Amino acid sequence: MEHNKAFYDSLEEAIPKILTEVPSSVLEPYDFIAIIYAQNTIYHGGLKPMARENLYIIGEKHNRLNSGEVFTHIGGHCHEFGHCLGLNHLAGGNQDSLEVDYFALMEVGGMNGPRKNGACPAGINPYYKILKNWVDDENLHPILDDTTGLVIRYDYFNPQYYIVKSRNYPENKFFILKNRLREGFDKYTPNNFDYTGCPEDPNGNQGGLLIWQIEYPSGIHLVLADDKISDHPENSLSEERSYSLDPFPIYQNQQCNDFTIPDLKFHHDQLSFISFKNIVWNDHTKEIILDIDLSNLQNPLQKSVEINFNLSLRENFEIASNVQLIVSNAGITIDSDSIQLNKNSSLQCNGSMHIEQGINFLMGKDTKIISYFEFHATGTKKKPIHFSSLYDNWDGIYIFNAGIAELKNCIIQKSQQRINQFQFRFNH
Numbered sequence: 001m002e003h004n005k006a007f008y009d010s011l012e013e014a015i016p017k018i019l020t021e022v023p024s025s026v027l028e029p030y031d032f033i034a035i036i037y038a039q040n041t042i043y044h045g046g047l048k049p050m051a052r053e054n055l056y057i058i059g060e061k062h063n064r065l066n067s068g069e070v071f072t073h074i075g076g077h078c079h080e081f082g083h084c085l086g087l088n089h090l091a092g093g094n095q096d097s098l099e100v101d102y103f104a105l106m107e108v109g110g111m112n113g114p115r116k117n118g119a120c121p122a123g124i125n126p127y128y129k130i131l132k133n134w135v136d137d138e139n140l141h142p143i144l145d146d147t148t149g150l151v152i153r154y155d156y157f158n159p160q161y162y163i164v165k166s167r168n169y170p171e172n173k174f175f176i177l178k179n180r181l182r183e184g185f186d187k188y189t190p191n192n193f194d195y196t197g198c199p200e201d202p203n204g205n206q207g208g209l210l211i212w213q214i215e216y217p218s219g220i221h222l223v224l225a226d227d228k229i230s231d232h233p234e235n236s237l238s239e240e241r242s243y244s245l246d247p248f249p250i251y252q253n254q255q256c257n258d259f260t261i262p263d264l265k266f267h268h269d270q271l272s273f274i275s276f277k278n279i280v281w282n283d284h285t286k287e288i289i290l291d292i293d294l295s296n297l298q299n300p301l302q303k304s305v306e307i308n309f310n311l312s313l314r315e316n317f318e319i320a321s322n323v324q325l326i327v328s329n330a331g332i333t334i335d336s337d338s339i340q341l342n343k344n345s346s347l348q349c350n351g352s353m354h355i356e357q358g359i360n361f362l363m364g365k366d367t368k369i370i371s372y373f374e375f376h377a378t379g380t381k382k383k384p385i386h387f388s389s390l391y392d393n394w395d396g397i398y399i400f401n402a403g404i405a406e407l408k409n410c411i412i413q414k415s416q417q418r419i420n421q422f423q424f425r426f427n428h
């Protein structure tokens with residue numbers, strides 16, 4: 001090359017300049033070109049690791065995750081080469097992607113290994129492999145119906161992927177399940193395999209069920225069994241992560257749905273309507289067994305009554321304890337003097353919910369009203385609408401999926417939680 005490192009680093013990007021200095025006849029025979037410069041990788045300026053079409057650039061040594069300046073192992077190259085193949089960072093640099101960091105080659109997982117310098121990088125996430133047609137059909141298992149006792153085995157050479165789509169949401173939002181243990185290049189994902197952590201965890205640090213949440217192209221995420229990105233957030237470089245970033249389950253028969261912690265909701269609190277239930281780790285066979293419910297609208301421990309015609313509540317009306325009244329694909333009009341929701345019950349509606357003037361809602365402990373579409377509660381000055389508790393705090397009114405909420409002359413009392421996620425149209 002014609003210049004020294006400092007010169008190329010002073011440019012915005014070194015690759016275009018380098019291309020002008022190398023005769024095209026030298027580059028032409030190759031499908032991909034790696035440009036490796038001497039000594040330490042520089043992370044700012046024109047020499048920072050990056051890819052451009054079929055070329056990438058990186059230094060001979062690098063320093064990531066406090067590894068010290070050491071030989072740039074295969075992971076750093078694989079990551080940049082992934083960009084040459086058209087693979088983006090999973091969540092486009094979004095902070096939300098922190099949970100996938102060490103699980104994904106196209107995040108920090110390229111640096112996994114005994115010294116955190118890429119000697120044993122994480123694999124490519126399943127969605128990219130499927131997009132690239134690198135997964136044989138026989139290893140892809142769409143889940144089309146409610147399923148019980150699904151067994152998911154780890155197979156390092158032929159990973160088995162279970163595709164879970166809800167009936168309620170579009171093609172680009174779904175889940176991919178796999179069992180991930182520690183063979184081969186999976187050995188250091190997401191952390192040191194011999195780290196001993198929480199003794200109660202049934203699968204320890206061996207691996208377990210990964211629930212990939214796909215919202216393409218806005219992001220690819222992992223749902224972590226413990227909902228923890230970090231057990232040492234104040235210094236994420238020096239921590240020994242383990243019982244954060246944890247595959248499922250963290251206890252036997254764990255379940256995960258839109259209302260658990262962690263939850264399965266998509267961005268903007270969009271419900272997935274899916275429930276993974278009774279997730280069990282078999283320590284003998286290293287298999288995961290679970291049940292899948294594809295149209296879950298409520299806590300699965302509770303009873304539900306689902307109707308799909310327009311419901312009009314006119315007489316005094318009461319919902320019994322632990323019952324979820326669900327009106328799907330239809331609306332509700334409430335024009336009754338009083339509505340009583342007993343403990344742990346809910347009123348849920350996928351269509352428009354209209355509450356007329358002067359109605360008293362008596363809300364029991366842990367009750368809620370959930371609207372997935374439009375919510376109109378239109379009281380008048382003389383006849384306001386009251387939402388109040390019987391004895392204890394109730395949970396709240398939830399309006400999901402960017403629904404519209406119109407509340408006029410409403411009095412809301414003793415709610416322990418929130419009225420959230422709605423466009424508030426306040427009319428006097």
Ligand SMILES: [Zn+2]
Binds near residue numbers: 079080083089
């Ligand atoms: Zn990158």
